[in-house]
Amino acid sequence: MTEKAYDDIPGTFVFDADRSREGYWLNQFCISLRLQKNRDAFKADPEEYLSRFAMTEDQKQAVRDRAWNRLLELGGNIYYTSKLAAFDGIVFQDLAAIMSHMSRDDYRKMMVDGGRSIEGNRYKSEWEKK
Amino acid sequence: MARITAGIACSHVPAIGVAMDQGITDQPYWQPVFKGFEFSRKWNEENKPDVVFLVYNDHCTAFDASVIPTFAIGCAAEFVPADEGFGPRPVPVVKGHQKLASHIAQSVILDEFDLTIMNEMEVDHGLTVPLSVMFGDRKPEDDWGTLVVPLAVNVVQYPAPTANRCYNLGKAIRRAIDSYPEDLNVHIYGTGGMSHQLQAERAGLINAEWDQNFMDELVNEPDKARKIDHVEFLRETGSEGIEMVMWLVMRGALDEQVTEVHRHYHVPASNTAVGHLILENHA
Numbered sequence: 001m002t003e004k005a006y007d008d009i010p011g012t013f014v015f016d017a018d019r020s021r022e023g024y025w026l027n028q029f030c031i032s033l034r035l036q037k038n039r040d041a042f043k044a045d046p047e048e049y050l051s052r053f054a055m056t057e058d059q060k061q062a063v064r065d066r067a068w069n070r071l072l073e074l075g076g077n078i079y080y081t082s083k084l085a086a087f088d089g090i091v092f093q094d095l096a097a098i099m100s101h102m103s104r105d106d107y108r109k110m111m112v113d114g115g116r117s118i119e120g121n122r123y124k125s126e127w128e129k130k
Numbered sequence: 131m132a133r134i135t136a137g138i139a140c141s142h143v144p145a146i147g148v149a150m151d152q153g154i155t156d157q158p159y160w161q162p163v164f165k166g167f168e169f170s171r172k173w174n175e176e177n178k179p180d181v182v183f184l185v186y187n188d189h190c191t192a193f194d195a196s197v198i199p200t201f202a203i204g205c206a207a208e209f210v211p212a213d214e215g216f217g218p219r220p221v222p223v224v225k226g227h228q229k230l231a232s233h234i235a236q237s238v239i240l241d242e243f244d245l246t247i248m249n250e251m252e253v254d255h256g257l258t259v260p261l262s263v264m265f266g267d268r269k270p271e272d273d274w275g276t277l278v279v280p281l282a283v284n285v286v287q288y289p290a291p292t293a294n295r296c297y298n299l300g301k302a303i304r305r306a307i308d309s310y311p312e313d314l315n316v317h318i319y320g321t322g323g324m325s326h327q328l329q330a331e332r333a334g335l336i337n338a339e340w341d342q343n344f345m346d347e348l349v350n351e352p353d354k355a356r357k358i359d360h361v362e363f364l365r366e367t368g369s370e371g372i373e374m375v376m377w378l379v380m381r382g383a384l385d386e387q388v389t390e391v392h393r394h395y396h397v398p399a400s401n402t403a404v405g406h407l408i409l410e411n412h413a
Contacts (some may be wrong), residue, residue, distance in 0.1 A: 005361045011331030012369050017286040020195065027195045035217050049188065069330055078329035079190040079286055088213040092144070093400050096333035107334060111160075111398040115336025122365050
């Protein structure tokens, strides 16, 4: 893949055409969980349900592991993967805490205190210095 | 003739809808968010629109990964609130203005903006939360008190349409509405934002200084705001902050000079900075 102007933003997967192509069936699996009948089917037999989607083995494993950042790395988009989280009963804010390696309470407090600062969070180079 | 009398910018954080649906808006966490909407509801009551032209984005609800229209206008008679994974929001069905919607579609397509036409579409929190903000609590058996023409904008898969493209589309929508013969009071909403990132290790990013500056520019110097590029949105306002391009559609449809009658900004609602503006046209 060629270098992209947004590749130097830290801790961020920009969901572009390349990721969309790679993550297509993963995202279609996730979005299918929007509907109750599909949630029921996934719950009844997760492996059988996963087999209905042409995902890679890595993607399926990331689903089994609920490896939320890995799912994004493999082409998942947050609006899709959040449906899988919702299936597990995880609310959006707690999902955000998990993805940024924080406890639920610490993350919530960070948000109430004004959110994650932009200072030091614009460029990957700023994270590498840490 | 139809005329656009006001533009409204409003975040559409799903948790705002949940707080209303659960009746917890007076809790300390939510109180400051909803305090800033009190003026808006009174203003809305006094300046009641016949139609709201509502610019929002679908969150992979009506459109999954198989179809990703950059701009899609809702021309259906009604739009049912969708099940987004927790059951549909308990709010009224959204009623369209089919004749106005198809007039706008025809007009802006001939004006060289190639919209996708949706004759059936479910709508998610992106559309219903701003209506709840402006129109207050409504039960499913009520009506919203306005007709709605929805315009869904892709901001999920990069690239979203540019800020400049959105601004110019707003101008084309203005021309379309100005040329509609029925006497209608139209409000235009630009929804989403402000700074927020919902994903990965930088989740929770907020940039209040940038947001406030953006609101200033949007109101007073839209020629600056429409030149903001995508990388700036992504870097400075978080990966989901790019939703703010939709505010430019609203701004483009207003007069060059507008009166800011209300501004509200609060951090946080869930993971997001809540921003809200009411802008009036002079004419």
